[in-house]
Amino acid sequence: MPRAxxxxxxxxxxxxxxxxxxxxxxxxxxxxxxxxxDALADYLREAPEEDRLWTIALLSGRRPKxxxxxxRLREWAAERAGIPLWLFEESYPIVGDLAExxxxxxxxxxxxxxxxxxxxxxxxxxxxxxxxxxRKAAILDAWxxxxxxxxxxxxxxxxxxxxxxxxxxxxxxxxxxxxxxxEPELAHxxxxxxxxxxxxxxxxxxxxxxxxxxxxxxxFYLAYQLVGGPEAxxxxxxxxxxxxxxxxxxxxxxxxxxxxxxxxxxxxxxxxRFPELATLTDFVPPGTVLDGEVVAxxxxxxxxxxxxxxxxxxxxxxxxxxxxxxxxxxxxxxxEWQGEDIRARPFDxxxxxxxxxxxxxxxxxxxxxxxxVPFDDWDALAAARDESRDHAAEGLMLKRRDSPYxxxxxxxxxxxxxxxxxxxxxxxxYAQQGHGRRANLFTDFTFAVRxxxxxxxxxxxxxxxxxxxxxxxxxxxxxxxxxxxxxxxQVKPEHVFEIAFEGIQESPRHKSGVALRFPxxxxxxxxxxxxxxxxxxxxxxxxxxxx
Amino acid sequence: MADALLTFTDRGIHCPRADVYIDPWRPxxxxxxxxxxxxxxxxGMGRYLATEAAAPVMRHRLGDIVLETVPYGKTVExxxxxxxxxxxxxxxxxxxxxxxxxxxxxxxxxxxxVAPDGFSEPFEPVRxxxxxxxxxxxxxxxxxxxxxxxxxxxxxxxxxxxxxGRAAILGAYALGKAQRVLSMLDPAIGPILTHxxxxxxxxxxxxxGLTLPDTIRVTPETRGxxxxxxxxxxxxxxxxxxxxxxxxxxxxxxxxxWMAMRGVRRRRGADRGFVLSDHADWAGLNAAIxxxxxxxxxxxxxxxxxxxxxxxxxxxxxxxxxxxxEGESLDTDTEAxxxxxxxx
Numbered sequence: 001m002p003r004a005x006x007x008x009x010x011x012x013x014x015x016x017x018x019x020x021x022x023x024x025x026x027x028x029x030x031x032x033x034x035x036x037x038d039a040l041a042d043y044l045r046e047a048p049e050e051d052r053l054w055t056i057a058l059l060s061g062r063r064p065k066x067x068x069x070x071x072r073l074r075e076w077a078a079e080r081a082g083i084p085l086w087l088f089e090e091s092y093p094i095v096g097d098l099a100e101x102x103x104x105x106x107x108x109x110x111x112x113x114x115x116x117x118x119x120x121x122x123x124x125x126x127x128x129x130x131x132x133x134x135r136k137a138a139i140l141d142a143w144x145x146x147x148x149x150x151x152x153x154x155x156x157x158x159x160x161x162x163x164x165x166x167x168x169x170x171x172x173x174x175x176x177x178x179x180x181x182x183e184p185e186l187a188h189x190x191x192x193x194x195x196x197x198x199x200x201x202x203x204x205x206x207x208x209x210x211x212x213x214x215x216x217x218x219x220f221y222l223a224y225q226l227v228g229g230p231e232a233x234x235x236x237x238x239x240x241x242x243x244x245x246x247x248x249x250x251x252x253x254x255x256x257x258x259x260x261x262x263x264x265x266x267x268x269x270x271x272x273r274f275p276e277l278a279t280l281t282d283f284v285p286p287g288t289v290l291d292g293e294v295v296a297x298x299x300x301x302x303x304x305x306x307x308x309x310x311x312x313x314x315x316x317x318x319x320x321x322x323x324x325x326x327x328x329x330x331x332x333x334x335x336e337w338q339g340e341d342i343r344a345r346p347f348d349x350x351x352x353x354x355x356x357x358x359x360x361x362x363x364x365x366x367x368x369x370x371x372x373v374p375f376d377d378w379d380a381l382a383a384a385r386d387e388s389r390d391h392a393a394e395g396l397m398l399k400r401r402d403s404p405y406x407x408x409x410x411x412x413x414x415x416x417x418x419x420x421x422x423x424x425x426x427x428x429x430y431a432q433q434g435h436g437r438r439a440n441l442f443t444d445f446t447f448a449v450r451x452x453x454x455x456x457x458x459x460x461x462x463x464x465x466x467x468x469x470x471x472x473x474x475x476x477x478x479x480x481x482x483x484x485x486x487x488x489x490q491v492k493p494e495h496v497f498e499i500a501f502e503g504i505q506e507s508p509r510h511k512s513g514v515a516l517r518f519p520x521x522x523x524x525x526x527x528x529x530x531x532x533x534x535x536x537x538x539x540x541x542x543x544x545x546x547x
Numbered sequence: 548m549a550d551a552l553l554t555f556t557d558r559g560i561h562c563p564r565a566d567v568y569i570d571p572w573r574p575x576x577x578x579x580x581x582x583x584x585x586x587x588x589x590x591g592m593g594r595y596l597a598t599e600a601a602a603p604v605m606r607h608r609l610g611d612i613v614l615e616t617v618p619y620g621k622t623v624e625x626x627x628x629x630x631x632x633x634x635x636x637x638x639x640x641x642x643x644x645x646x647x648x649x650x651x652x653x654x655x656x657x658x659x660x661v662a663p664d665g666f667s668e669p670f671e672p673v674r675x676x677x678x679x680x681x682x683x684x685x686x687x688x689x690x691x692x693x694x695x696x697x698x699x700x701x702x703x704x705x706x707x708x709x710x711x712g713r714a715a716i717l718g719a720y721a722l723g724k725a726q727r728v729l730s731m732l733d734p735a736i737g738p739i740l741t742h743x744x745x746x747x748x749x750x751x752x753x754x755x756g757l758t759l760p761d762t763i764r765v766t767p768e769t770r771g772x773x774x775x776x777x778x779x780x781x782x783x784x785x786x787x788x789x790x791x792x793x794x795x796x797x798x799x800x801x802x803x804x805w806m807a808m809r810g811v812r813r814r815r816g817a818d819r820g821f822v823l824s825d826h827a828d829w830a831g832l833n834a835a836i837x838x839x840x841x842x843x844x845x846x847x848x849x850x851x852x853x854x855x856x857x858x859x860x861x862x863x864x865x866x867x868x869x870x871x872x873e874g875e876s877l878d879t880d881t882e883a884x885x886x887x888x889x890x891x
Contacts, residue, residue, distance in 0.1 A: 030811065030818050084860065090853045091686050104688035104807065116815050440810060466813065467769045 002239030011081040016116035018046050021149040022057065023047075027164050031420075036166055040174035049201045050118040056205070057196045058463075059160055059171040061267065064121060066160025067128050068135070070098055074382060075161070076136055080143060084538075088280035093433060096440065106151065108145050118196075124157055126195035147233045169408050184219070192216035193261075193269060208411035211393055214260040215269070217252045218289060218335050218343065219407035223397060230378050230398060230417065241347060241401050242334055242373040242381055244393040245416055247305040247503070248295035249312070253329050253367075254336075255281060255288045261328075262294070270294070272316055274327045276366045283361050290354070292370060302330065304392050305517070306505040328366040331358065332397075335405055343405035351404065356447035372410045388419045389546060394502065394526055395419045422542060424534045428495045429455055431477045432488050434462070440537075442474040442489075445521075449501055449512070451536040455493055458512035458539060464500070464521035467498030473524075496528040504539075505547050512536065514543050552628070552646055553653050553679070555845075555868045560655055560679065565626035567596075569644055572871035574710060578628060580672050582658025583608055584721060585859035586873040598621065600668065600755065601640030604722060607751045619668065635659035636670030636671045637825050638723030639752060644675050653677045654839060656814070657726035658874070660824065664694060666730050666757070667723075679845040680836060683826040683874030684804050685854030691804070691828045697821055698731040704800060709737050709776035710771045713796035716818065718783035718801045720875075721745050723825050724757060725780050726752055730800050731734040734760040737776030741765065742790070745780050771795050787816070804828070804875055826875055848872040 024046035026039040044052050057063070076090040088105065089280075095101040115123065123142065127135050139158070144155055155163045166174075172190065176183045181455070189208050193215050226233075233240070251270065255262040260281050262270045271277075274294060295302035307325045311317055332496075334354040335343050342350060356367040373396065375381040386398050397417035401415035426447035434443035444462050448455035467471070473495070483490040500522035554561045559571030559578075567577045574591035581597075584606035585691045590609055597605055599616040606614065617623055622631045632642035637658040646653045652675040659681065663669040684777050686731065701717075708715040721744040729749070733740060742751060746764040753759060763769075765779065771794035785791055786799050792830070801817045804824025812820035814887040826849075827835060836844060836858070844865045846855050851867045858865035 026812070029820075031816065032818075072784060081687060085688060087853065091688050093687060094850075095688055095808055100809055101688060104690070371652070438810065438814070440808075 008333065009115055016051050016118075016512050017113070017120060017146075017150050017153075019043070019047055020117040020155045023055075024153050024164060027166055034170050037170055037174045037177065040166060040171060041177040044178035046173055048116055048118075050196070051116055053196045053201045053204065054118050054121060054174065055201070056171065056190065056201075059164060059166055060168050060190055062195060063162045064125060064160065064420055065125070065155060066158075067159060068139075072132075072136070072157060072346070073098070073102060073139070073155075076139060077143075078107055080140060081105045081107065094440065096434070096438070097161075099152055099159050099161065102143075102155050103148055103152035109144050109146055111141075111145045113142075114188055120154055121157060124154075141225075146335070160445065166203060172408075173442050175205065179347065181205070183408045187219040188216075189507050190221055205229055214256040214259060215263075217254055217256055217261070217263040218341075218405075219264050220250065220252065220291070221406045221414060222409040223416040224409065224411050224416040224419040230415075231254075231383060233398070233415070235400065237377055238383070239376065239401055240398050241351070242375060242384070243370050243375060243397045244397070245390065245395045245397045245418065246293040246295055246302055246370065247394045248293040248302065248308055248330065249391060251292060251294040251329060252335070253277065253280070253290045253292070253331075254340060255284050255290075256286050256339075258286055273311060273314060275317065276322065276327055277329060280329075280365065280367055283365055284339065284357065284367070288357070289334070289336035290329060290331045290367070291333035291335055292329045294327050296325040297328040297366075297368070302392050305503065306503070328368055330368050330370045332370040333405060339399065346402045346404065347399050348401045360372060380419075385417060385419060420503055421522070422504065423498050423500045423522060423529060423545060424449070424539065425496050425532070426458070426543070427455055427530050427533045428491060428494045428497060429457060429487050431473075431491050438470070441470045442477045443470055445497075447497065448493070449534050449536050450530075456536050458510065458514060458536075459499060459501070459516045459519045461497075461499055461519045461521050468522060493530055496525040496530060496533050498523040498525055504543050505541060510538060514539055514547075524526070551678070552648055552651055553655070557635075560868075561868070562626075562628055562647060565628040567630075569646075570657060570870075570872070571759065573608065577625075581635065581642055581644060582638055584638070585659070586871065587657060596630075598642050601642065602854075603751045603755050604640060604786070607747065608722075609855040633673050634668035634671045636661060636663065636667050639708065639726070639755075639757060640668050641667060643671075643673060645675065651676055653679065654841075654855060655679045656681055656835075658683070658826055658872075659835065661692060661829045661835050664695070664727050664730075664825075666727055667825075669770050669871075670835070671740050672835065672870055674840045676841055677845065677866065678754050678836060678839045678841035680832065681872065681874060682832055682846045682849035682851060682854040683825065684824065685826050685832055685846070685857075687805060687829045689807055689824075689828045690830060691824060693823060694731065694823075699799075699822050700804075701728065701731060701821055702733045703738060704798070705732070705736050707779045710776075710797045711798075712775065714771055714774075714777050714779055714797040715820075716779045716781060716786060716791055716794060716797045716799050718786045718799070719745075719780055720825075721782045724802055724823070725782075726757065727825070728780060728821075728823070729759050729762065732760060732778065737778060738763055738774050740774060740779040742768070742781035742785050744777070744782050744785075744825040759775075765793075769793060771833075772795070826876055848874050 023043045025533045028035050074088055075085060078085045092101045142154055171184050174187050176186050192213055194204055250265045252263045262274055262277060264270050296307040310325055311321055314380060337353055374386050388395050398415040399412040426449055428445050429448045430446035431442040432444040433443055446457050446460050448457045477491050480492040481489045499519050501516040501519040503517035505515055558573040558575055560569040567579055569579045570574045570587040571578050571590055578592035579596045583601050588605050595614040596611055599618055602614055602616045617632055619634055622629045629647040631645045633645055634642045635641040635657050636641055637660055644655045654673050654675040655658040659670055661670045705715045719728050725745040739760055741762045744763055749759055789847040798818045800821060802821040802823040803817060804826060805811045806820030807822045842864055844858050844863045845868045847868050847870045855865045855867050868873055
């Protein structure tokens with residue numbers, strides 16, 4: 001046992017939860033990246049090992065799922081605070097965060113606690129097995145043991161909404177500083193299907209056994225958006241390869257030891273959602289890892305994202321969907337070949353090996369090569385980009401021919417050059433307050449197009465305005481509310497916004513008959529009266545052209 | 548309401564019998580003023596009546612006005628109605644105004660806080676039949692910490708900044724809050740610098756006998772590098788402006804009751820939020836109201852709809868009164884509080 005070997009006194013675990021809450025507060029209190037990394041690195045050097053491991057898990061998206069209905073939590077918190085439930089419910093949207101509302105509203109604790117972060121997570125995960133009275137007793141007891149900051153963290157873990165304002169990239173940087181291990185190496189060690197229950201800080205971070213996890217993916221390399229045109233790039237056209245940017249699901253296919261694993265960019269295993277890829281273990285040798293886009297395939301070309309979308313969110317896929325929207329991996333990179341990590345080789349070399357691999361596959365194998373888009377100069381490339389929508393693509397990808405496959409989002413070697421979004425001028429008709437950082441601001445809006453004298457709602461949008469603009473529209477909404485429907489306010493149809501979006505498709509679920517992809521507010525059209533907003537006919541025309 | 552002692556008009560709270568207004572927001576002949584904040588003491592009144600302690604700030608802000616003063620607790624008869632001013636604990640000189648006529652007593656709270664700040668005249672409960680109260684922080688999520696704890700946090704932050712070689716810039720309302728935080732600082736940590744708007748008010752309050760630590764006024768010539776380890780007190784609107792840039796890579800803080808809410812704190816973009824308010828918290832409001840013994844409660848500004856409903860459930864005859872008071876401002880350029888509702 002490690003404890004015996006080090007012969008150190010039993011740590012004060014209650015102080016460990018306090019330390020974690022202090023870390024949370026420190027990260028929350030600054031917007032400076034360096035201050036965040038410093039605070040986290042200090043923590044990762046000093047905290048108890050199991051708490052460090054849980055912190056890494058939490059910061060890499062491995063947070064416990066919400067395991068308790070929030071309705072009960074609200075009732076219990078109101079009861080404990082001695083206030084009527086309606087008063088709690090009125091306070092919640094003003095604070096904008098359930099965990100915080102509960103933490104603020106409860107009386108001061110009367111007891112102490114000696115549980116660590118890991119201990120509290122254990123308590124939380126034990127809750128589902130309890131019957132309701134026991135569960136309530138356990139939660140009330142926890143609330144009575146934790147001071148405000150710790151109580152807030154506890155509630156965040158309890159409600160499943162745990163975020164710490166630190167990206168995985170920053171966490172990796174801090175961990176690198178704390179351990180002296182390279183960032184890219186750490187990024188790789190932290191990938192894949194691990195959980196604090198089945199590993200230790202030592203086995204995961206300090207001394208991993210590469211063979212221990214056959215499924216472990218590599219960190220995805222993510223491209224930056226190319227703003228302006230490729231003329232500004234620091235290398236001539238011949239230094240670059242271009243591909244279409246497919247509108248599917250980014251996926252990394254890991255084939256090792258006779259098994260296959262399909263990972264999403266968010267490090268979720270999608271293997272069971274795309275069972276057709278299983279046949280690849282017959283044709284592709286073990287020790288191969290591919291990067292590509294999972295797309296729905298019509299036999300010759302990718303289908304629209306809408307077709308694939310029917311399969312998203314399903315753990316398993318019924319037969320009918322398998323035949324309607326068969327999926328393939330449209331591959332564009334090779335990361336591991338014959339059991340060797342080849343990410344350091346240049347793009348051209350990896351691509352050549354990938355092409356040879358795909359060429360040896362049967363015609364109907366669910367693995368295809370995403371073709372290169374040939375071009376001699378930037379004008380030709382711009383022309384190819386203009387055809388993106390005809391190919392059901394979002395634009396182009398530019399990859400430097402001599403570049404390695406890097407990890408995370410890094411500037412320089414990969415660029416996405418997306419087509420300009422579609423836009424439509426719409427009238428704001430409903431407004432709702434945001435949450436979290438945007439609590440108390442109206443940030444969630446519903447927009448309508450004109451149809452004769454009527455206004456037909458067709459999309460919501462939440463982003464695209466500056467904080468100053470959100471403050472302005474918030475003040476306006478407060479003065480121009482026509483009616484309230486719970487948290488939603490109907491406002492005077494007075495303001496026109498340019499809504500930008502990436503795609504449009506038919507949708508019987510929406511009144512307008514269409515659904516937009518990634519809608520956002522591109523501009524506040526102060527210059528346009530409502531009478532000049534677009535119409536339902538305009539929207540239908542767009543559906544015909546691009547749907 | 549023709550016979551009511553106080554009525555609510557579009558100019559302000561009116562006493563028809565005496566024909567005076569309390570904290571009016573439009574010009575009237577005679578105004579009784581609870582305290583010197585701009586939403587309560589406005590320009591353009593024929594005559595003003597306020598406490599002796601509030602007078603210097605009012606003169607400073609409103610210039611050459613016709614201003615009578617009265618000590619706390621002393622009764623002034625106007626048109627047969629007895630008016631007296633009682634400490635509200637909000638800022639130095641602030642008062643609740645008691646209005647009595649033939650045994651009927653009303654009290655207008657202005658703005659108030661019940662916890663002593665060691666600085667303003669402490670809040671004094673006044674028995675009455677009808678109480679007109681603010682409810683800026685009238686939600687159960689607002690619970691102020693002990694001032695000593697906030698002071699410890701504040702000084703710890705300053706000390707840390709000084710250790711890192713960065714200035715600490717603290718946003719605090721120029722009248723009241725700024726001086727309150729000054730009185731909480733540990734001057735041993737480093738020099739204290741003040742924005743002109745804060746220093747002007749300091750000057751007025753020092754002249755009337757308030758003790759504040761030594762401060763250095765920031766002028767166009769002031770360079771941050773000349774004052775290592777400094778803490779700078781400035782109005783919230785000055786943070787993040789070119790004015791603040793002279794201090795280099797500083798850490799910013801805000802002192803406000805609104806800082807109790809994480810979302811507001813993060814949106815304001817301050818590194819640190821210190822929960823410190825000159826208004827009563829939830830418990831304070833409820834305690835103050837109970838202590839008046841009043842049955843009729845009028846709520847003026849803050850979370851009025853919610854707070855009125857709560858009071859009604861507690862058995863009070865409670866109503867909302869629309870006023871032009873703003874409560875605790877976070878931004879001078881935008882809405883009053885982060886959630887100020889427009890009068891509906």
